[in-house]
Amino acid sequence: MRFEGTSQYVATDDLKLAVNAAITLQRPLLIKGEPGTGKTMLAEEVAKGLNMPLLQWHIKSTTKAQQGLYEYDAVSRLRDSQLGDERVKDIHNYILRGVLWQAFEAEQPMVLLIDEIDKADIEFPNDLLRELDRMEFYVYETRQLVKARHRPVVIITSNNEKELPDAFLRRCFFHYIKFPDKETMQSIVDVHYPEIKKTLLKEAMDAFFQIREVPGLKKKPSTSELLDWLKLLLAEDIPPEALKSQDNKQVIPPLHGALLKNEQDVHLFERLIFMARHNR
Numbered sequence: 001m002r003f004e005g006t007s008q009y010v011a012t013d014d015l016k017l018a019v020n021a022a023i024t025l026q027r028p029l030l031i032k033g034e035p036g037t038g039k040t041m042l043a044e045e046v047a048k049g050l051n052m053p054l055l056q057w058h059i060k061s062t063t064k065a066q067q068g069l070y071e072y073d074a075v076s077r078l079r080d081s082q083l084g085d086e087r088v089k090d091i092h093n094y095i096l097r098g099v100l101w102q103a104f105e106a107e108q109p110m111v112l113l114i115d116e117i118d119k120a121d122i123e124f125p126n127d128l129l130r131e132l133d134r135m136e137f138y139v140y141e142t143r144q145l146v147k148a149r150h151r152p153v154v155i156i157t158s159n160n161e162k163e164l165p166d167a168f169l170r171r172c173f174f175h176y177i178k179f180p181d182k183e184t185m186q187s188i189v190d191v192h193y194p195e196i197k198k199t200l201l202k203e204a205m206d207a208f209f210q211i212r213e214v215p216g217l218k219k220k221p222s223t224s225e226l227l228d229w230l231k232l233l234l235a236e237d238i239p240p241e242a243l244k245s246q247d248n249k250q251v252i253p254p255l256h257g258a259l260l261k262n263e264q265d266v267h268l269f270e271r272l273i274f275m276a277r278h279n280r
Contacts, residue, residue, distance in 0.1 A: 001050055009038065009045035010187045018175035019046055025173055028114075028132055028154035030164075033177030036222025039157040042177075043113035046155065053106070055152075056113045057099040059120045065127030068098040068114075072141050091141055100131060104148040112152040118161040125168035133171055180223060182209065192227055196234065203243040204230060207253045211260070216268055221259040229258040 003019040005011035011019075019042075022029035031039045047054035057068055073094040080088045087093045097105075103112045117125060131137045135148035156172065158164065180188060182205060189201060208229070212220045221229075232238075232255045243253055252270060253259070260266050 003046050003049045006045045006049045008048075008191060009041060010184065010191060011042075011045070012178075012184060015042070015175060015177065018173060022155075022173040023153055026151055028156050028172045030156045030158065030169070030172035030174045031177060032158045032160055032174070034179055034220070034222055035159055036224040037177045037179060038223060039177060040113065040115050043111055043115075043155040043157075046153065047111040050111065050153070052109055052111050052153065054111045054113065055099050055103050056115060058115045059117055059124070061119050061121075063120045063124065065120075065124050066098075068100045068128065069131065069137050069146075070098050070101055070139060071096045095139065095141060100128075100137070101146055103152040104135065104146055106150065106152075109150040110152045112154045114154065114156045116159060117156050118158040118164065122162065122165070126165050129167060129171065179212075185223065185226070188223060189227070189230065193230055193234065196230065197240070199240040200233065200238075200243075201230075203240045204233060204253075207243050208259065211253075211269065214269055214272060217265050219261050219265060221261075225259055225261075229253075229255060232258055 001023055003011070003016055003023070005016060019029060031042060033039055043056070044054060046052075072091075073096055077088055077091070077094045099112065103110050132154060135151055136145060138145050185205065186201075189196065189205075193201075204226075208221060208226050211217075236255065238254050252273065256266070256269075260269060
């Protein structure tokens with residue numbers, strides 16, 4: 001069972017090596033990287049590449065680790081008891097299975113995505129240590145031990161919003177997705193827009209990487225934002241020359257709202273261009 005990438009996802013050699021290392025070690029793969037570098041999409045493409053079903057658990061600030069295992073719906077049971085419902089006699093009717101339980105009981109191996117784990121409380125990763133390590137957990141309400149039939153391929157993403165506990169990190173195989181260089185970015189664009197004109201793509205790529213190099217940007221544009229921008233350029237039939245002025249000086253690119261996502265960055269970019277022109 002090896003991941004070699006897919007036709008829709010450009011995986012670098014070191015990323016493929018990381019995925020396969022995590023599979024071999026039977027450890028969760030912890031993926032970090034800038035927002036928009038394809039961390040969540042990686043899990044989807046690993047599932048496709050390995051021909052395995054995908055279960056996704058998108059973490060919020062209010063998410064608790066217990067929800068990934070199961071929840072006991074005591075409120076519904078109380079209501080049903082007041083209504084005289086026969087279901088009350090069987091507590092199993094009020095146990096809601098979480099994504100880990102679903103992955104553990106699946107008839108075939110699955111890919112399990114735990115997305116943006118750093119959004120949750122700092123104790124969240126530690127609360128899952130035993131379950132991810134031993135691939136089992138106990139349901140106290142039904143006195144039942146749930147063991148994984150097949151160990152899922154666990155992919156965990158983080159945007160580095162907060163530090164993760166050392167005990168959790170020790171149990172993961174870690175990989176940081178570096179921002180793509182121009183050659184890799186070219187390959188990514190070719191997958192999504194194979195018919196794009198080379199002159200337009202060259203000017204767009206030059207403008208995109210120039211923006212990313214602007215010092216002091218609050219949010220640098222990501223891969224997904226470049227793809228959105230190219231889609232708009234094609235839809236509006238923007239000519240390549242519109243991305244650069246006649247004297248080869250940098251300009252505010254058209255439809256820049258797809259790249260620059262706050263007013264401070266727009267003002268900073270405009271100010272730097274004005275200063276560059278003034279100094280020439």
